[in-house]
Amino acid sequence: MIDIYGGQRDSLEYVMKELEEGIRSFGESPEDKDRALYEHLLCRVKSEESMIEKCERKGLAAEPYSALRVITDAIGIRIVTGFLDDVYACRDGIERLPGVKIYKEKDYIKNVKPNGYRSYHMILDIAADAVDIDGKKPGRFFAEVQIRTIAMDSWAALEHKIKYKKGLKNVELITAELKRCADEMASTDVSMQTIRDLITGK
Amino acid sequence: MKILLAEDEAELSRALKTIIEHEGFLVDLSSDGEEAESKAKENIYDCIILDIMMPKKNGIDVLRGIRSRGDRTPVLMLTAKAEIEDRVEGLDSGADDYLTKPFAMKELLARIRSMTRRSASYNQKKLSFGNACLDMEIFELKSINSIRLANKEAELLSYLVQNRSKDCTEDELFEHIWNGNEEIDQGIVWVYVSYLKKKLQAVKADSEITGDRKGPYKLILR
Numbered sequence: 001m002i003d004i005y006g007g008q009r010d011s012l013e014y015v016m017k018e019l020e021e022g023i024r025s026f027g028e029s030p031e032d033k034d035r036a037l038y039e040h041l042l043c044r045v046k047s048e049e050s051m052i053e054k055c056e057r058k059g060l061a062a063e064p065y066s067a068l069r070v071i072t073d074a075i076g077i078r079i080v081t082g083f084l085d086d087v088y089a090c091r092d093g094i095e096r097l098p099g100v101k102i103y104k105e106k107d108y109i110k111n112v113k114p115n116g117y118r119s120y121h122m123i124l125d126i127a128a129d130a131v132d133i134d135g136k137k138p139g140r141f142f143a144e145v146q147i148r149t150i151a152m153d154s155w156a157a158l159e160h161k162i163k164y165k166k167g168l169k170n171v172e173l174i175t176a177e178l179k180r181c182a183d184e185m186a187s188t189d190v191s192m193q194t195i196r197d198l199i200t201g202k
Numbered sequence: 203m204k205i206l207l208a209e210d211e212a213e214l215s216r217a218l219k220t221i222i223e224h225e226g227f228l229v230d231l232s233s234d235g236e237e238a239e240s241k242a243k244e245n246i247y248d249c250i251i252l253d254i255m256m257p258k259k260n261g262i263d264v265l266r267g268i269r270s271r272g273d274r275t276p277v278l279m280l281t282a283k284a285e286i287e288d289r290v291e292g293l294d295s296g297a298d299d300y301l302t303k304p305f306a307m308k309e310l311l312a313r314i315r316s317m318t319r320r321s322a323s324y325n326q327k328k329l330s331f332g333n334a335c336l337d338m339e340i341f342e343l344k345s346i347n348s349i350r351l352a353n354k355e356a357e358l359l360s361y362l363v364q365n366r367s368k369d370c371t372e373d374e375l376f377e378h379i380w381n382g383n384e385e386i387d388q389g390i391v392w393v394y395v396s397y398l399k400k401k402l403q404a405v406k407a408d409s410e411i412t413g414d415r416k417g418p419y420k421l422i423l424r
Contacts, residue, residue, distance in 0.1 A: 110406065112347040183342070184350040190400045191352075198396060 004051045005074070006064030011130040012045045015141045016075045018128060019043075022100070023079065026093035037089050039150060040080040046073060068133050068142070072103070072123045075143035080153045084109075084193040087120050087147045094122065094145060101125040103142065109152075115175065116182025117156065119148040151185040203248040203318055204228045208238035208264065209280065210256045218251075218310070225311055235259025242268050242275070246365050246374060248318045252297075253280045254288050262288065262295055269296035272331075274364050276317040280305075329363045332423045334407035336360060346406035354379060355401070358394050362411060362421040369418035395419050 005012060020043050027037040046054075051074065052062045060066035067074055079090050087109065095102060103125040109118045122145040132139025148156070159178055168174065196202075205227050209215040212233065219229045230245065232238035236258040242250060250268070252261035265277055279292040279300040289300050299313055329336045334345040341356040343349050351359065358379050362370060372391045379394075380386050392415045399411050413419035 110347075180340075180350060183348050186347075186404065187349045187351060187401065190349070190404050191397050194393070194396045194400050198393065 002062060004048050004062060004067045006133055008133055012074055014130050015126060015128045016043050016045055019143055022097040027090060037086045038079045038081045042078040044076050046076060064133050072142035073144035077143060077145045079147045081149050083196060084149055084189050090147050091120055099127040116179040118152045118186060119146050121146055149189050151189050155182050155185055206230045206241055206247045206250045208232040208256060209253045210234060221307055235264045239264045239267050246368055247275050249314055250275050250277045252277060262291055265295050265297055278313055278317060329360055331363045331366060332408040334409060336363060343401060343405055349401055349405050355394055355397055359398055366421045369420050372417040
């Protein structure tokens with residue numbers, strides 16, 4: 001198999017760990033678990049197989065430049081929060097991390113996708129203490145971050161399963177019903193946030 | 203229950219007020235069309251009784267003004283016997299019922315009871331306000347984004363939409379949406395108003411509910 005990351009795998013792992021630690025530093029408070037900004041923090045470097053497959057799907061040459069400079073999700077992070085406002089608190093926390101610049105961001109919570117998908121997406125441009133594919137240090141790396149609530153996350157998980165299920169009948173009906181579920185869950189997210197605000201007197 | 207009575211004959215008007223209030227309703231009086239229109243705009247009524255022949259503005263024009271604002275309050279027209287054209291025009295302009303003068307008091311009271319009963323179950327299926335739409339059949343609130351509301355949220359929003367730009371007191375909302383149920387804490391109104399405030403933002407509606415804890419609340423276009 002070709003080395004799609006051009007010997008950069010270790011650098012990617014290192015940059016991801018640094019980013020993960022940065023997020024933990026503002027998102028978790030060891031003394032008081034209730035003050036944590038999120039419930040789950042998941043990190044992964046995309047597997048070589050998936051990256052090659054993605055290059056091919058996008059019509060790109062399967063080579064390190066495509067994987068690390070054109071495609072931006074070699075490093076992927078997902079933050080799953082309990083509450084809606086915490087999504088934005090996490091976003092702001094990431095923006096303040098040293099060496100991290102927001103390259104692109106999309107708010108699919110305020111601009112919901114037609115199928116009902118909700119999530120906050122960021123592409124980060126990171127200057128890290130590691131050699132990048134251009135041989136530079138500090139090097140330049142990209143990472144993609146998805147931030148969403150537990151409700152949005154569980155919806156996305158089911159939608160993902162259905163999307164790749166072959167031979168499904170009543171696709172339109174199921175798509176419409178999934179959209180309804182997304183809208184009901186979003187409604188509950190807003191209600192839960194409101195209740196928390198009422199309790200804390202915000 | 204509150205009723206607006208627009209009738210320019212002072213004696214008749216006073217007599218009607220006394221009798222209707224005796225039945226347990228509250229009555230606001232207007233002696234001309236313009237006054238009736240401004241009262242209907244400012245206050246929430248469970249029923250409006252309009253005489254057709256009134257100074258300054260006739261009853262049909264007042265009715266058209268009320269309906270053009272999306273106000274679905276039941277309206278009873280009072281007409282003289284010969285005025286068939288008026289009755290047709292009144293009904294076509296959105297009146298729910300009419301009564302010809304002279305009428306029996308008993309009949310007027312029965313019609314008021316019938317109309318206020320109907321209004322309790324009256325629900326338009328789709329209500330539009332600004333860039334948003336509330337579909338009462340599936341409880342969907344839709345604007346740029348869409349969201350599904352809970353039963354009471356939808357009823358409350360529907361009430362606020364139908365009475366848009368009017369102050370709605372917490373007592374009125376509790377009375378109409380929760381039927382004044384004594385087992386429920388009236389603080390529920392503020393909780394549900396708070397939900398709706400945020401949900402209107404979540405779908406990016408160009409309207410908002412104003413008012414703080416305890417009300418009064420009002421739906422307005424931003």
